[in-house]
Amino acid sequence: MKKTVMLFGMVVMLLTALSAALADRGESNNNGKNPNEFKLGVEVLLGDQKHLIEGKRVGLITNPTGVDQELNSIVDMLYNDPNVELTALYGPEHGVRGNAQAGEYVEFYIDETTGLPVYSLYGQTRKPTPEMLENVDVLLFDIQDVGTRFYTYIYTMAYAMEAAAENDKEFIVLDRPNPLGGQKVEGPVLDPAYASFVGNYPIPLRHGMTVGELAQLFNEEFDIGADLTVVEMEGWNRNMYYDDTRLEFVLPSPNMPTLDTALVYPGAALIEGTNISEGRGTTKPFELIGAPFVNSTEFAAALNELELPGVIFRAASFTPTTSKHSGVLSHGVQIHVTNKQAYKPIETGLHIVKTLHDMYPENFQFRAENSAGISFFDNLIGNGWIREAIENGVSVQEMENQWKAGLNEFKQIRREYLLY
Incomplete structure (x- = not known):
């Protein structure tokens, strides 16, 4: 009888240990890292690298996606931090609060919560003017991108980097995940003859890069020359889609709800x-x-x-x-x-x-x-050639074959700027 009880006890202990091990594994992401270790660029900045902005007048380029994992707004966190002097806000397309529709002109206004001036980067100008930067030493960029070339926030970032370079301001990008992961790179590389605000640089449609990586690529490959710092995330790896993190999806624009x-x-x-x-x-x-x-x-x-x-x-x-x-x-x-x-x-x-x-x-x-x-x-x-190809009955496979060489060339350039 005692042997039976002892054996039963050992089985229970083994099952308990196995259950705990499985629970631990269940808390891990694809690469065995605990999601609790994941940190956004904004969290790294305010936790470990606040020295980058202390004692400086800070201008913030953001929108509703500029939140930490607890959904606290970066605007509020910086404004309420006694060691940070937040002096100006800058809004991309759709505005700082995300209430403007696609293509809708955004005016200058005063933010009701903080009383700070909000300069529109989707109004009379898409690039900060010297007057907009008078009361700023460093520009922070914290906006969630969606991993697609024609999403305009990355060009707001690039124009702001140009303005920072021209006006001797520091520029800091607080990195965020690419929702589509960081491995796959697809589509034709943009022909510079077709550059616009929905595609300003020769990168493919699906670039597979974070905003911080793109900032480095833009800065070096296209001679922006900004005094650039990228505050990297912790615990993110290239095979992670957005739902492989524990981040809530905050809609980056009115027609990007999920x-x-x-x-x-x-x-x-x-x-x-x-x-x-x-x-x-x-x-x-x-x-x-x-x-x-x-x-x-x-x-x-x-x-x-x-x-x-x-x-x-x-x-x-x-x-x-x-x-x-x-x-x-x-x-x-x-x-x-x-x-x-x-x-x-x-x-x-x-x-x-x-x-x-x-x-x-x-x-x-x-x-x-x-x-x-x-x-x-x-x-x-x-x-312009893909529209003609569709009109002339060319197959999608033939189109892909035609853009493959340019895509492979970009992939080689891209490697130099990957942070994760």
């Missing part, structure tokens, strides 16, 4: 260069694609027949409340990403555009060309 939106955005946003709705004015922007003249069942079937990796398409109808086809019932698809590692957003986006073009030749249109013969689609994709 991580699912960010996943499809690099390809689905190409629809913005056409007369098809990209789902603005719905609860699923960039996931819903359609127009009044589309047959949703046939369109979904055509896309699913392609058997694209990591994605399926559901026939869907919707009525946008704003933007294209506002108030008009539209038909199309909802994009459902089933495997984010396998999913290829740019390939998928081009197949969507090409299929719409081929199925509805009398109704589908690219956005009109400007005086230089450039369509907004060209600005988004970063060249």
